[in-house]
Amino acid sequence: MAVLDKRGVLPRFRAGERLSIELGCGPRKQDAASVGIDALDFEGVDLVGDVFEVLAELPTAGVSACYSAHFFEHVDDLVRLVDELGRTLAPGAVATIKVPHFSNPYFYSDPTHRRAFGLYTMSYFARDALLTRKVPNYGRTPVFELTSVHLGFDSPFPFRGLIRRLIGPVFNLTTWLQEFHEENLCYLLPCYEVEYRLRRI
Template sequence: MKILNPQVTADIDQGKPIKLDLGSGGYSRKGFYSVDHLELDGVDILANLNEPLDLLPNNSVEYVYSRHALEHVQHLLPLIREIHRITKSEGLVEIIVPHFSNVYGYSDPTHVRFFGLFSMYYFVSPENQPDLRKVPSFYTEVRFIIDSIELQFYRSGLIDRLFAGIFSKVVNRNIYWQNFYERRLSNFSMPGKYDI
């Protein structure tokens, strides 16, 4: 890990909470520091997400955003622990990953995993998991609270554009409808991506 942008170090040294965009490829969101494993223009922190984020102190980050990066990480559990360690207790972690029903996800040879509706509940205390399905929480000691999960549907063709909006509203009414989609319809409908 290497901090390329001296402003990151200055903010950390001054105790300012920072915002990180993990795996952004140098195109981070406004107000976020870009974290990537390639030293591209615009990358603020050079880091392999399979290794500890050891230059970032505990509780130094107020917002972690990751869009289509976690599916590339070989060692997900240690990364989740690191995200938990660096994020303030009242901080926000927003993760966007491809749902296992996304056929395009299988085309990328760098993808090492896929995610489903209950994947992130493995990092939630059992009492905060939906009654619909309790998953084991003994793989790691870190605990998050899930604010929301949304299944989004690609709108790449005419049929997708016609039905995705309506379909998305129905499926995302609540976790029961999301579960019904995942269990009964995901193999027969538009490819989804998974947002938390």
């Protein structure tokens, strides 16, 4: 499948302009100025194609920032995706990634979801001085630093969503509380999503 460049952004990348990207942007981008990437040709998408084919078209260190909300869980090869982000992001650039938490009761209902995520998932790909438990990089040399991780609490049901949005932020006061929640309380008070910020070293 060829990459469809609807708005002529690839020549701008190739000319050395650093632009921000949004992976799996869907019909509407979070930031109108970013380059929207999606496999489906929605109105807000600038580059239509498979994520790996699109990223292969981008120059090394040519991306100024990346945002992605509820896309990474649909990708079969997470390691390859993180590696491609590491290649395309410029030093100092930040990737903001939101994904469903493994305790989200609706995660397993979607047959297109490939994996769940927890507090420590991105620690396997990054330097992590935030969280207590140290996990291995399995021989990989991290090119990212985990600068923040945030648990998001919500529900599609209004009253329950309000309760979770009021109570949930307490668990983000410290990493100790985040870890306590995930280890002991996540199935009593499920977490909706987790947001990571990764800075390209």
